Amino acid sequence: MASVKKDNRLTGSQSFMCVGFAGVFSKTVTSPLEVIKIKSQVGTFHCKRGFLQSFLSVHQHEGLRGFWKGNLASCLRLFPYTAVHLATYKKIVHLHMDELGFISQWRAILAGGLAGVVAALATYPLEVAETRLIVQNCRQPTYIGVAYTLSKIYRSEGLSALYRGFSLSFLGAFPFSVGCYAVYMNLDRLWQEPPSRFSSLQNFVNGCLAVGVAQTLSYPFETVKRKMQAQSARLPHYGGVDVHFSGMMDCFIQVVRNKGVLSLWNGLTANTIKIIPYFGLLYICFEMCKQVCLYRNGYIVSPLSYKPAPGVDQSLGPHELEELKRYLKNRNFGSGESSIGNRW
Missing domain, CATH: 1.20.5 (Single alpha-helices involved in coiled-coils or other helix-helix interfaces)
Structure with a gap:
């Protein structure tokens, strides 16, 4: 988000590797919260008794290993997702720039949403594999490994299963963009000063706040998407999904009718708690990687300090x-x- 800024002293490959490594590290550390969130969205038995009891249930039935199920698929997805997202975003922004090279904040956020949809299309099968690996019991696995999971889904359920629920990524991108736009349009009122004077801490808070609001607005679409990804006759109890449905609208209707409207936000607690450590670790790890690269490029005197090298x-x-x-x-x-x- 706003806390990670482009530095022209890094090459393109260095910037990409810094973002990728920081993303892998932060995803791995916060994986337990992601597992609890997805299990809550899908509706497995682990999450029937609340947020804290979910951790105890997963540990009891699957051990510590259960908190890192699907993390490899999530990390593998990060690199192509980031590359496609950045490339698409640059092209969309370039098309909407005026003669002076400026673009409105609303159009920039919309461009980010569209770029996210394109990147999700390119990497969606890995997201399906992540969901399947998380909802299964790792002590009695149906799927073993990312490649095997993708292959087995394709062979037993067809190509369409690898893109089941993708339309919800597209629909969820709009409320996500609206949430980001609503936050960024009111930042000057929140801090009582113009955005150009925001400190690094303020930018970090802004990023977390924008993501929190945006994800809350788009959360029902993600919940239904995860249910559609998880439901499979090849998994015990159809993947543990708490409703059985024939399509997207049927899933929405059954969830609201049987579980209530608020059930569309199941797992929101874990998702909200995850935001601060995720982006905090992302920022810290990115800055550490950036310092190493700047030192190798000769700009600073030490990889542990931002002090500029004399005469550079x-x-x-x-x-x-x-x-x-x-x-x-x-x-x-x-x-x-x-x-x-x-x-x-």
Whole structure:
């Protein structure tokens, strides 16, 4: 979110790897909350007695390993999702820029939503695999490994099963974008100062707040999507889904009729609690990776400090700085040769 800013002193591959590594680390640490959230959305028996009891139930029936089910699929999905999302976002923003290169905040957020839909389309089978791995009992698994899960779903249920519920990603992108837009339009009122003067802490709070509001608004769509992903005759008890349905609208109707409207927000507690540690770890890990890259590029004196290296122009790009170093090195080497020649 707003806490991770582009730094022109990093190459494109370095920025991508920093974001990817930070995402993998933060996802892995917060995986237990993600498992509880998805089980609550699907409606498995583990989550019938509340948030805290869900942790005890998962640990009792599956052990500590149960809290990291599906994490590999989630992490593998992160890299292509990030790459596709960034590439699509840049293209959409470029199309909507005016003659001066500016774009309205509303259009930028909408572009982010559309880019998210395209990225979700490219990586959706991995999300289905993640859901299936989480809802099963890891001590009596139906699926073993990400590749085997994808292969078994395709062979036994067809290609359509790998994209079951995808339309809900598209529908959920709109309330998500509206939530982000509503928060960012009122940030100046919240902090009583213009956005240009926000500190890093304020940007972090803004990002968490925007995600919290946006995910709450789009949460019912994700809940139904997870139920559709999990329901399978190949899994015991149809994957543990608390309703059996024939399609998206049927699932919505049955959930509201049998469980009540608020059941569409099952797992919201785990999801909300996850936001702060997830983005906090994402920011910290990104900054640590960034410091290592800046040190390797020669901008700072240590990978543990942002203190600029003496005499280094921080406005130069990494390739420009490398060329300058090469030029200075060759010039010094040449001058050394001439002085030796003169001496002899």
